[in-house]
Amino acid sequence: MIIKKLIRNRISLIGLVILFGFILVAILAPVLAPIPEELLKMDPNRDPYRIPRYGFSSTPRPPSTEHPMGLTEGQLDIFHGIVWGTRTAFKVGLIVVSVSCLIGIIIGSVSAYIGGKFDEIVMRFVDIFMSFPFLIAAIVITSVLGKGLRNVMIAMILFRWTGYARLIRGNVLQVKQDEYVMAARAAGVSHIKILLRHILPNTIFPVIIQASMNMGSIVVTASSLSFLGLGAQEGYADWGQMISYARNWILGAPGNPMAYWYTVVYPGLAIVLFVLSWNLIGDAFRDIMDPKLQG
Amino acid sequence: MNSKLKTLLVLALVVAVGAGVYAYLRSRDQGETPDEGQAPATDLKTFVYVSIGEPDTLDPAYAYDTASGEIIHQLYDTLFDYEGSSLEKLVPRLAAQVPSIENGLISEDGKTIKVPIRKGVKFHNGNELTPEDVEYTFERNMISDPVGGPIWMFFEPLLGVQTMEQLIAMVGGSSDYTDINDVDPAIRRQVFDMIDAAVEVEGDAVVFNLAAPYPPFLQILAKGGSWSSILDKEWMIANGDWDGNPDTWAKWHDPAKEEMTLYEKANGTGPFKLQAWDRSGGQIVLKRFDDYYRGPAELETVFVKYIEEYNTRLLMLQSGDADAIYADVQYLDQLRGVEGVKVVENLEQIANTTLLYNFTIPYEGNEDIVGSGQLDGNGIPSDFFSDINIRRAFNYAFDYERYLKEVANGAGQIAKGFIPAALPFSNKDGEWFTHDLEKAEQFFKQAFNGEVWDKGFKLTLLYNSGNNARKTAAEILEYNIESINPKFQIDVQGMQWATYLSKLDQGSLPVFFMGWLMDFPDAHNFVDAYLRSTGAFAGYCGEGLVELARAEFDDLIAQAMQAPTTEQREALYREINRKAFEYAVALPYIEPADHRVMRTWVQGFTHNPAYSAKYDFYSLSKKVADQS
């Protein structure tokens, strides 16, 4: 029913089409951008996420028949990076959103359900996490655990769950007062079952919508971290990192500001479209789910 | 609420429009159209240099980084300077004469050096320079000796040790103290007496008493070494620094950098005075010192700004807001041939970059780097690089030409040994490794009795992330070694600097990159760093290297310093170079050249590779050729 409505809404249809395109690219990545033969010969276990480089000079090279999107700084193939970066984007987005959402939901709902002093303490704990500067956290975590996408994800998860925790807590506080919860307690249902069966199904939806809308911003945040040198391993297919490779070429050559346009336009477009699709769907989704906004 | 909102909107609009109109008027004011900006944005007496990385400190006893040296260079003078771009020929500055054996100022045994001091030189505050100031400068710097600072360069020639700690140990104290105040006062007094005796005033001259002959000593005192900047004793004492008292000096030993007197103050004899170090604004403002003894500089004001973002620096240069900027060598393509901008390239630099091998790699807690720790194709054994064949194979596998051409953008030359070609006694005509995959294969086949060739290995090659050139060097090595045998696996990984440093400190990196930029232009500075068992990097290279260095290099290096004639020195360095090749101690691959990026209106740029400053502002001026 929701999907039908999403399709009928023209704006969200655009979002769905773009997203579907990305999913297709992600699935077909090994076909679209296989590891070049000669590299595979040298290293049969080569990680496909590692972008092949075609030389060691840093100056980018424009698109050609061999490299349809050109080579970015360090002669890395932009097309390969974009295609495999799609998988990275989904991976990062889905993992960060689902894990932080899960943590937020557990902590927020339990805290609200138990209530009282416990709730107050947990909320102060949330405050502490919220006042911890995210950037510092990301830097410290990558120093402790090492550079790489996984650790960037851990950093993002650590400081994203608080938002979900707050959101669900508010909802649970409301639902907790409903009579069906009382009825379940009167029936002697255990607290865990009450939470799982009665409270969560009636509170989780807004959180999930929120989470789906965050998919996009997580990819942007990850790319900002790459800009600060905290993101994926260098040379790893990640859009944010590809943009940061373009960083010093954005201004082009003097007198020709478009000299290196391909280094920034392709990865930039990938990020913008990806985020846009999630936001369009999320926005429409919210309109649909919120009966107040109907008509 | 609504009317407030409107007011805010109107306000915002007014601000925006006002700013726009103002900007327009300003650009008209200066009579310039946005086309490339033929005139500097600032007047001809103001110079703006946009660099990266702020100085650590302005105290010559502490400063050991190039950014600090850059500023100290402008504020102070030293006893000598190099003539033009020469590295050997010295001219007197605050000294009245350059000492030599010929003019009798250097004793026959080379251990006593007398330096007559120039008269009539004024400090920025008007005080006149005296020989006591010079004596004070060296003694004060030696008693301060901040950890990791440059003062070892005084200790080594004058007292034969590297640090204050070693000096205390030498006179009989324990070197195992945490606080200098715990050291027996008698020993402290003894230590002071030795420092005191090392530098003495004799009439109008200062006498340095060396522990042993030290050929590059005068270079250590020359311009380019910020540590030899001459201070004003009277002013220093007035500002709370050590007053020359032999018993209280411990109070000024190894202070925190921010507590040092000259941390953000300066009173030198240099051509520029410090007007402000605006740390919150990331800039330093220098003003011309009108009483400079060589005549006032052309420029009145110099702004050194620190901006990390390359794009911003680039745009500032293009618009004429900056007269010169720092740019990485890999972006020079964008700058060459730009109207109004000149790129001065291939400036000689006395430095090299090297890939060092760890002869004894620890296994415990290091599994993420050494893998299985065995020669089974999934890792490397602890003594991997102790096998000379492995080291030779690596050295033959690296593609030096390609690095120079593609990564270094052609700037510099391929290293042939540890002593840069620009210095005397280098290995430029000797035998050295070249890119030769056949030889590399041959050595790999010999390594570990052929086991390496059969089983292969897996090696993690770490670099500190953000350093693109080193990453690429690692990948060139990876590409070449992997192409020799598919069982050879090299995994290139970036690591954050803090973690990298920590790993390095634990000695757990199997191979690592190091650069060495000279302290003073002498072969000793390089062989000491790379080849001596007490050298700067030996600690990171494992016990295996230390043993090798002790057995093969230490004596040769010491002899080379004591050699009475240049010919004898040369012979000894030739032997050192030969052994370095024979043992394939490490993989030096480039001696990078330097470059400058400035506007064409900048005149008078000179270059001396010994200078820590990229620009000697005293020699610079701005002239706009076409003022029609």
Place this chain on the structure above:
Amino acid sequence: MVKPKERELLLDVRGLKKYFPITKGLFRKTVGWVKAVDGVDLKVYKGETVGLVGESGCGKTTVGLSLMQLIQPTSGKILFNHNGEWTEVNAKTIKGLRSEIQMIFQDPYSSLNPRMRICDIIAEPLEANGVKNKSERYDRVESLLKAVGLGSHHMRRYPHEFSGGQRQRIGIARALSVNPSLVICDEPVSALDVSVQAQVLNLLEDLQAQYGLTYLFVAHDLSVVQHISDRIAVMYLGRVVEMGNVDQLFAHPKHPYTEALLSAIPSPNPDEKGSKIVLKGDVPSPANPPEGCAFHPRCPYATELCRQKRPQLTEAEDGHEVACHRWQELSLKGVSISNTA
């Protein structure tokens, strides 16, 4: 209807109190108490229906929730006759007593989880009380649905597909699923249309007969409980002010508050002149109840004594208790049951 004394006592509530703290200031210091229930004694016999009546805020729902231990009483004893053995109902024992005491909730719209199927809603107490076998549970659900007048085809539906009356039947089925002996009905019909109310009440009566249930029936007006109750307790500001069997209480109320409540029952007889007693003022705050008899500021018969001394609940006649200083002097107006029947 049987005389109460011949019956076996099922529930004995003694001095039940529930105070909610009022906090204030920086450190949440307790500065007072809302005395929602302030010493309630209540006896319920097997098989009977006791109505608990009072205006909203008088504490009647709190009594119900306290009995179920859904809120913790401040003090007092709740004793329950569990197969001839007396058990004190508290947080520890309530687990074992869930299958004995059940509750029907006020709002059929919010008392059913909108995201659960009917069969699961009704089976939930069974599951919680140890019936592990799923088909056994569903068999029971099916028979319960039949008992409350719904069909087995309703099992797989969701609550929003039902009307209010049907939902309340589901609520009843849920309460009965574990075969309780005592059912606390918390205003089970107040949210329903008048036409449906009677159906539900009749169902409750039928079920009582069928399963031998005992009801504690909480309501805010007397007209509802009149049909179904054997005895009625009238509450005012956290205390029981009058208690007796339906005939006694309706015909001869002894407390002025009961009289006022009775007068508010609309009479179906158009000839009878409505002489509705309108009480002055609002119900006082339970945080700050009046001195003396809590009802005195609104009582048309209040005297100086009422202002000073709190009357105790005393037995006026057989099984008819009242808390009023003047019950003997006053002759209050009741209603005849036949009239309203």
Place this chain on the structure above:
Amino acid sequence: MLTYIARRLLFLPIVLIGVTLLIFLAMSFLTPAQLVSAYIKSPEELKNQSVSELVVKYGLDQPVWKRYFSWMQNVLKGDLGYSVSANMYVAEAIAKRFPATLELALFAVIPVICGGIWLGTVSAKNHNRPLDHVSRIFAIVGWSLPDFVFGLIILLIFYGLLRWFPPGRLSVWADSVVLSGNFIQYTGMNTIDALLNGRFDIFLDALRHLVAPTITLAYLWWAYILRITRSSMLDIFSKDYVRTARAKGLMEKLVVNRHVRRNALIPVVTVVGSMILGLLSGVVIVETVFDYKGIGLLIAKGAERMDYTLILGTSLFYGVLLVMTNLIVDVLYAVIDPRVRLE
């Protein structure tokens, strides 16, 4: 209300202790050699640096709890320590850098809020019509753009091509005046200081440097405000009192102005609080691109170098800022919306 404020402030020390403990906990995972990287910036500086000596000199070999207590003691004495990466005492660094960021945030907030609310209103009034779609997509694109890409484009256009709005905080000539010693820096905010010193030319110069970062921030944040305004406006549109007002035949403009906007702004207030917080701490990248020397740059640099005195000091500062901002928002909320009561 006063007790509410007092109660909330009572939690401030708890939050602060929590934040700092958390940082120390994280630090305890780091080896002393990792912490030394605050003092050694690059491999080139390893020449004669002895990592172990520096560890001893700066007490980095002490157990974490010991360092925490000695740090805490100093904080209670009012000493936040010295930051190696900033070359300043931490308190001084915050005092000098924060006004710059505050100035930027304040300037950015005006167009962000005004523009965002205006767009949100337009969008809501034209619900599901092309104008709604256009303004939403416009805003979502802003939200989807990585800020450094957008910032660099703005820099290229307004400085590189048009030369209108240069990077930095002041021009060289203005810097000369400010650093000459005759210019008193009262607040650290250049625009205000310039007016207080009676230097209108410097005021304009400061303003000129603020325009480009402001545009960047505004564009990136518009989507946020737009979305909130739009949905809360739509919410209000469906309310009975608005229907009544419409039914009365009130002009649409009056309906919007009198009934809708005021009520729709209530949720915006909460968002503005968190937005200002975000602006105050999260403008690292805009500050980097426009060389705007604010606190974001300071923190990024400090964190990169593991300068833990700076990290702790700024976290403490931000903890205070967060608690205060949240408090102000809550109070403001209660003031605007009579239904909200603070307990």
